[in-house]
Amino acid sequence: MSALAARGIGTRRLDLLPLRIEHAEEMADVLSDPALHTFIGGTPDTPQALRSRYQRITAGSPDPAVSWLNWVIRLRDESCLTGTVQATVSPSGHGTVAEVAWVVGAPWQGRGIAAEAARGLVDWLGRQPVHAVVAHIHPGHRASAAVATAAGLAPTDERHDGEIRWHRSVRR
Numbered sequence: 544m545s546a547l548a549a550r551g552i553g554t555r556r557l558d559l560l561p562l563r564i565e566h567a568e569e570m571a572d573v574l575s576d577p578a579l580h581t582f583i584g585g586t587p588d589t590p591q592a593l594r595s596r597y598q599r600i601t602a603g604s605p606d607p608a609v610s611w612l613n614w615v616i617r618l619r620d621e622s623c624l625t626g627t628v629q630a631t632v633s634p635s636g637h638g639t640v641a642e643v644a645w646v647v648g649a650p651w652q653g654r655g656i657a658a659e660a661a662r663g664l665v666d667w668l669g670r671q672p673v674h675a676v677v678a679h680i681h682p683g684h685r686a687s688a689a690v691a692t693a694a695g696l697a698p699t700d701e702r703h704d705g706e707i708r709w710h711r712s713v714r715r
Contacts, residue, residue, distance in 0.1 A: 546603070547610040547632055547671055554663040556620065557656065559628060562601060562613035567594035569624045570615060573648035582681040583646075609633040612641075616660045618651065625651040628664045630676075638674030645690060652686070658693035665694040669713045676713065679706040 552559035560566075571590040580586060588596065604611045610632040616625045626647035632639060643664060647657040665676050678696055680687045682705075688698070691709045701708040 546607065547612060549612040549614055550667075552614065552663045552667050554659050556618060557660055557663065558617040558619055559614040559660060559663055559667075560617055562597060562615055562627070564594055564597045564601060566615050566624065567597050570627070573624055573626060574646065576649040578649060579646060582684045582687070604631075606633075614660075614664070616647065616656060618656065625656055626660070628660045630664060630668060632668075632671070632673060635675075639672055640675045640677060641668045641671075641673045643668075643676055643678050643694075645687075657686070657690045661690050661694040665696075665711065673713050676711045678709045679703050680709055681706050 549561035551561065568590045571588060571593045574593075575587045577587060600611055600613055610630075612630040612632060614628050616627060617623070618625045626645065628643065628645045630641040630643045632641045634640075643661065645657050645661050645664075647660075668676055676694075676696060678687075678691050680691060680698075688707075688709075691698075694711070696709040696711040699708045699710050
């Protein structure tokens with residue numbers, strides 16, 4: 544598999560923009576609510592810490608067989624960033640798998656932004672050399688389960704670190 548690169552993705556209301564280091568300051572504000580860390584752990588990053596993390600992420604995976612793809616979610620009508628989506632694409636015994644995740648800042652939750660962004664991401668991945676899309680979701684995180692469902696993923700019986708593995712095959 545050759546490395547994939549994040550490209551801009553447009554949906555009805557959103558622009559998924561490839562992550563840049565310059566997004567760190569605005570994203571630190573977007574992700575500043577400690578409640579966002581209920582299921583993922585940790586605490587909100589400072590702008591400086593987020594900038595350092597974005598530098599590492601945008602440098603790419605040290606493994607040439609793995610692609611780190613990261614986007615910020617821009618709500619077009621409000622001209623502001625509202626969250627992130629990401630995919631880690633890697634080979635597996637059953638073809639190339641994209642592990643996806645999303646987060647939307649508290650002020651924008653409940654507006655369908657995460658579902659729309661995840662659908663846009665999964666649709667884009669379906670046009671790439673990807674055979675399956677998976678997400679790992681805490682069993683108590685109903686909102687994230689709804690996002691996964693909207694993106695066409697279904698829960699499996701598999702668990703990883705206490706989280707449910709959701710899966711969608713990409714038909715070729």
